[in-house]
Amino acid sequence: MFLSALPFFVLILWSAMFWKFAYNTFAVPAMFVGFHCARCCNAKIREGIKGRKRVFAELTNRLQTARPLEKTAWFHFTSVGEFEQAKPLIEAIYAETRIVLTFFSPSVAPNAQSYPYADAAVYLPLDTPRNAERLIRLIDPSLIVFSKFDIWPNLIWKASKHGIPIIVVAGTLHAESKRLSGFAKPFFRSVHRHIRVHCAISEADAARFQELCSPEHEIVVTGDTRYEQVYRRAVSVASDAEFFSGQGNLKRPILIAGSTYTEDERVLLPAYELLRANAQENYPHLILVPHEPTPERIKEIRGHLMRERLAHLCFSELTPEVDLSAVDVLIVDSVGLLAKLYALADIAFVGGSFRGSVHNVMEPAAMAKPVIFGPTIQNAHEASLLVDRGGAKLVRTAQALADAIIVWLEDADTRKVAGNIGKQLIEENLGAVARTLVHLREFV
Numbered sequence: 001m002f003l004s005a006l007p008f009f010v011l012i013l014w015s016a017m018f019w020k021f022a023y024n025t026f027a028v029p030a031m032f033v034g035f036h037c038a039r040c041c042n043a044k045i046r047e048g049i050k051g052r053k054r055v056f057a058e059l060t061n062r063l064q065t066a067r068p069l070e071k072t073a074w075f076h077f078t079s080v081g082e083f084e085q086a087k088p089l090i091e092a093i094y095a096e097t098r099i100v101l102t103f104f105s106p107s108v109a110p111n112a113q114s115y116p117y118a119d120a121a122v123y124l125p126l127d128t129p130r131n132a133e134r135l136i137r138l139i140d141p142s143l144i145v146f147s148k149f150d151i152w153p154n155l156i157w158k159a160s161k162h163g164i165p166i167i168v169v170a171g172t173l174h175a176e177s178k179r180l181s182g183f184a185k186p187f188f189r190s191v192h193r194h195i196r197v198h199c200a201i202s203e204a205d206a207a208r209f210q211e212l213c214s215p216e217h218e219i220v221v222t223g224d225t226r227y228e229q230v231y232r233r234a235v236s237v238a239s240d241a242e243f244f245s246g247q248g249n250l251k252r253p254i255l256i257a258g259s260t261y262t263e264d265e266r267v268l269l270p271a272y273e274l275l276r277a278n279a280q281e282n283y284p285h286l287i288l289v290p291h292e293p294t295p296e297r298i299k300e301i302r303g304h305l306m307r308e309r310l311a312h313l314c315f316s317e318l319t320p321e322v323d324l325s326a327v328d329v330l331i332v333d334s335v336g337l338l339a340k341l342y343a344l345a346d347i348a349f350v351g352g353s354f355r356g357s358v359h360n361v362m363e364p365a366a367m368a369k370p371v372i373f374g375p376t377i378q379n380a381h382e383a384s385l386l387v388d389r390g391g392a393k394l395v396r397t398a399q400a401l402a403d404a405i406i407v408w409l410e411d412a413d414t415r416k417v418a419g420n421i422g423k424q425l426i427e428e429n430l431g432a433v434a435r436t437l438v439h440l441r442e443f444v
Contacts, residue, residue, distance in 0.1 A: 019190040023153050028128055035126075047106040051123045059138055062120035063100075071444045072098040074141035076124060078150035079105035081360065083112060085170040085225045086147040088433045089440060090117050097444045100139050104150060107292075124152065132158040143443040146195075148172055153191045160194035165443050169436050170225050171200045173208040174378040180211060188212050197439050201432075202381055220439070223432030224382065226362055231426050234366035237343045244315065249324040253284040253346040253409055256369075258338050259291040259359035260351035265301065267354055267374065271401035273308060276328065278402070282409065285324070287341055289332040291351060291359070298333050305329055338363070345369050346415065347408050349401070352376075358383055365391060365422030370415050372404050382425070391421035 039046040075090060077083045083103065090099055094117045101121040103112050112121040120139075125131045132154040144159050144166045151168065159166055173179065179188045192198075192212040199222040200206035206219050213219060242248060257268055265288075275283045290297050298314065305312040305328075312329040313322065315337070324330070332341065342348055348364035353374030361383045364371050371392040377383035386392035395401045408415040 016190050019187050044106050052125050055122045055125045059120055059122050066119035067098055069098040071142040073143045073444050074100045074139050075145045076102045077147040080108045082147040083108050084229050088225050088228050092437055093444055127152040127154045129154050136162055145169055156191050156194050165196045167197045168195055169199045171198050172205050176378055199436050222435040223429055225432045227426055227429040228433045230362040230366045233339055237339050243340055245318045245320050246322045246324040250285050251325055254344050255284040255347050256287050256341050256345035257349040258289045261291055261355040263355040264351040267398050270398035274402035286329045288329055289338050293333045301331055342367050347405055366426045368419035368423040370408055370418035385425055386422055389421050391418050
């Protein structure tokens with residue numbers, strides 16, 4: 001029996017060695033060259049490269065002053081959304097567990113590095129075997145937690161070699177994922193086979209993770225931990241508080257466009273012009289919240305609005321003397337206001353979906369606001385649930401966007417029903433944190 005099984009184990013060993021060789025010989029150098037070539041024309045990539053230069057020194061300094069606890073949980077996430085999914089889990093175990101955070105995107109760096117529930121927070125360096133080994137020896141984790149899908153092979157392989165348990169939380173793997181393609185699947189099987197538990201957000205995601213794992217791997221449906229985060233934030237926002245000057249002058253309906261990119265605005269702003277032309281005096285005020293309100297982006301938006309002769313103002317320009325009733329578009333050139341602004345909305349448009357992936361649709365839904373977004377939503381399971389139930393509308397053109405807004409503007413009852421559907425969906429999905437903590441607490 002041993003001899004008959006020997007070829008199978010040899011095949012597994014050869015396959016693992018082949019994929020490690022291929023990844024480290026081709027993929028890792030390609031990533032290094034790609035990042036350094038792209039930095040000349042991408043400020044975020046330049047910022048990320050700069051932030052990674054002193055990772056090990058910064059981490060060493062932070063860990064020297066970290067709380068002297070027996071267990072350490074290492075959480076990794078790529079950007080803001082995945083950090084939000086990890087937060088309720090981190091806060092639940094913080095009292096008895098040292099917390100180390102690593103992240104990929106510069107957009108989440110300020111939030112992660114100032115987060116009060118982290119003992120250390122640094123960029124994840126390039127995924128080389130040497131870097132992975134140094135991180136593991138330095139952090140000495142009792143558990144490594146990956147939020148959603150940002151999984152790095154060398155880190156997984158090295159952690160497995162050291163016997164460190166690995167868990168994926170709020171795991172998603174959409175049907176079009178390249179990880180499930182014919183060539184990529186064997187490689188990702190060589191990675192996912194080392195992950196102890198996959199906590200998936202839905203049955204469909206669990207089934208797709210199963211394609212990358214053997215039957216003995218633990219794959220459980222725990223739900224999305226972000227539901228708790230957005231619900232807690234929604235109930236803490238006072239919808240009737242006047243938090244900016246002149247807010248009381250917004251007598252027409254309010255359309256909030258949150259986390260928008262240029263690609264979203266190419267659809268949104270023509271749709272708004274259609275509303276202004278066709279809805280007569282009942283067209284809405286538009287409060288436009290760019291995803292990154294840099295001076296360049298604000299200049300770009302203002303240039304378009306001036307060409308279209310839309311009366312507009314920036315949030316930073318508001319004074320008690322300003323009459324907002326005459327303003328069509330209020331451009332929010334500050335950060336950290338979106339949750340409060342959604343509370344004012346009659347209708348919410350969520351950006352990102354005309355660029356590559358929709359942003360947080362849960363936040364306005366939790367506040368009982370009807371939601372509209374574009375076609376790219378495969379990254380957000382909750383977006384498709386909202387559409388299926390009638391709490392949101394998916395549009396592909398400016399005309400379709402204008403039509404969707406008009407329907408909800410003209411029928412307050414239908415608008416209220418759609419908003420309540422979204423809020424109910426959020427409430428139904430609470431509990432993911434408790435279900436996920438069951439698996440984390442086995443190790444910490």
